[in-house]
Amino acid sequence: MIELIMDMKATEKRVAIKEDDKIVELLIDRPNSHPIEGNIYVGRVVNVLPGMQAAFVDFGQKKPGYLHRDHLCSYQTSTLSKSEKEQKGISHFVHQGEAILVQVVKEGEGTKGAKLTGLLEFPGTHIVYQPYGKYKAISKKMSDDKRQEWRKLLQEWLTSEEGVILRTASEHVEADVVETELLELQRQFLEVQEKQSADVKVPCLVHEEDHFLTKILREIPASEVKLAEVDDVYTSQLLKKKGYSVRFYQGKEGIFKRRGMEQELEKALKRIVWLPSGGYIIIEHTEAMTVIDVNTGKYIGKTGQKETMLKTNLEAGVEIARQLRLRQIGGIIIVDFIDMANDGERQQVLRSVQNAVQKDRSHVRVIGFTELNLLQLTRKKVREPLTEMLLQPCEPCDGKGVVFSVDTVTYQLERELMEFKGSDVEAVVVEASKEVVNKLMSLSSIMERTGLEIFFIKKDGVPRFEVRFAGSARDAKERLKTL
Structure with missing residues (x-):
């Protein structure tokens, strides 16, 4: 069984996943670093390479994405026989300048662009809908009788061109729940097609993969979770509606600090x-x-x-x-x-x-x-590695080492300031690097959300901060004169 520890109040959202009382995953979401994997775009083919049987597609990112012939929708839906299709080059199925629907399979890294596919997928809690999939795949973890029942239903619900992957989580779920989810995923596909046919500027985003929390709840169903401890009212209510066992955390100390997750993050x-x-x-x-x-x-x-x-x-x-x-x-x-x-x-x-x-x-x-x-x-790379997200090269040592990035230090400071909310502290004096101060003040309503008057001592150097004083506003102003 899994335990979730969810730090959801601040700008940076964090979820720790524990199995057998050991932390096994740390998931982090920031406003400026949403992954694009799973997103669907209308892209423009900028180059076709017959020798590689591949095309490069401009889909609005810094680098064009790579798309192999076998992952083209036009290749998959062609009426030619399998052997005839395989003998045809990519130029038979796509041409330079063509606008096509593509989905990000793998994000770009370093000098490489993203890997794309034209064979779209729409994931749900119980199923993954594939408009051009043709095959109905059912989890092998289900019993043979159950698999037969589901196969019959899927044949009734889907055309021969459509495909679906039925997750293990569907085994003991009522058929109408899965059917309702399928209808919603089919609706999403129709919406994408409508946006493609509209007079849109190419390249453009036409479907964004579900955000951080929704994706976690889809991947980790309530049946697998022993307890979810969360510090945010909205998230707590959402989890309860979806059948999770929830404990709402109301302590002054940050939930990650209280549960020892900050130390785990450092390790x-x-x-x-x-x-x-x-x-x-x-x-x-x-x-x-x-x-x-x-x-x-x-x-x-x-x-x-x-x-x-x-x-x-x-x-x-x-x-x-x-x-x-x-x-x-x-x-x-x-x-x-x-x-x-x-x-x-x-x-x-x-x-x-x-x-x-x-x-x-x-x-x-x-x-x-x-x-x-x-x-x-x-x-398989699903998310950005923690070291890349949380660290940056150390400028004073010419990049030979790493330090916490500006974003990481800013969100650490935000969480520390939020611990003062509801206390007798009126104001704080914070010594911090200039970049951290600027980043913190760009966060939405930081003083209103913390209930604090914040005074800064700006310093040059690597991203860092130190709360030098916490107390009354009058004393903070006096202390500021001596620091």
């Missing part, structure tokens, strides 16, 4: 992660991949070096699976475990990793060990 940004027996792993990010090194550290097994190495590797395998989720690491991952004596031990470690990644809601592929005994994995 999730460090290179070194300690293991229960005293070993540790080192996590290094490069542009091409993430490299993880396993070390025995201060652990010495009771029966010798062989036991030490195996136990450390087994612990590391489980912890690495958790860290991939917690840090939102995607792409290629290489793990350098401590050298093992034989294939039997390698298989033990491999199985421990395979079992641990099964809980991950992102697709993880455990490929296996290379000739150099390095374990290869890939993980």
Whole structure:
């Protein structure tokens, strides 16, 4: 069972997900960093490359997106036979300058543009609707009888051209609930088509994927949640309506600080992660991949070096699976475990990793060990890694290190100031870097929301802050003269 800790009052929204009393995911949403994955655009084809069987599409972002022939709607819906289609080049199905509907499958990273598809998907709580999907897929976790029941209903509800993926969460849900959801998703598709046919300026956004909270509730149904603790009235009421067990937090101290999540967040940004027996792993990010090194550290097994190495590797395998989720690491991952004596031990470690990644809601592929005994994995990138979201290069050391970004420090300060709301404190004196002060004052009604008069001492340097005084407005003005 899952526990949700939801920090939803401030500008930056944060949700911690705990499993077996351990934090496994930290989800963060900021006004200026909404992901575009799942969004649908009317884009303009700017280049067609027959040699790559691909097209590049301008959909309103900095870089054009990449679209393969096989993911074109015109290719999928063509009346040609499969063999005939495969013999045709991409130029038969799309041409330069054409306006087409595309959906973002994977966001761009570094020098790469986003990966696009013309085969649209509309996800819901119980189903994923695919207007051009043709196939009706039903979760294999359901019983055979239940699968047959659902297959019959889906055949009645959908045309042969339409497709759907029925989630496991649908197994014990009434058919009319799923049908109502399907009708809503079909309505969304019709809305997209209407916007495309209207006289819109290309490129343009025609469908935005559900926002932060809705997406979390869709991915984590109430049946899987033991308790959701939340500090915001609206969110609390919404969760209760959807059948979640909710505890409303009203403490003065921030909910993340109270529940120890701030410390967990700090740990999730460090290179070194300690293991229960005293070993540790080192996590290094490069542009091409993430490299993880396993070390025995201060652990010495009771029966010798062989036991030490195996136990450390087994612990590391489980912890690495958790860290991939917690840090939102995607792409290629290489793990350098401590050298093992034989294939039997390698298989033990491999199985421990395979079992641990099964809980991950992102697709993880455990490929296996290379000739150099390095374990290869890939993980689908769903969100921006925590280190990229929360940190920035350190200017004083010419980018050789990292510090908390302006946004991260600003939202930390906002949360600290909100803890004074409802107290006897009338005013505060805050010493902070200039960028942090400017960012804080751009937040909506910050003084009204905190109930404070805020005085600033602006400093140059890396993003930081310190609350130097909290008390009456009169004393704050006097203290300001001495600082």
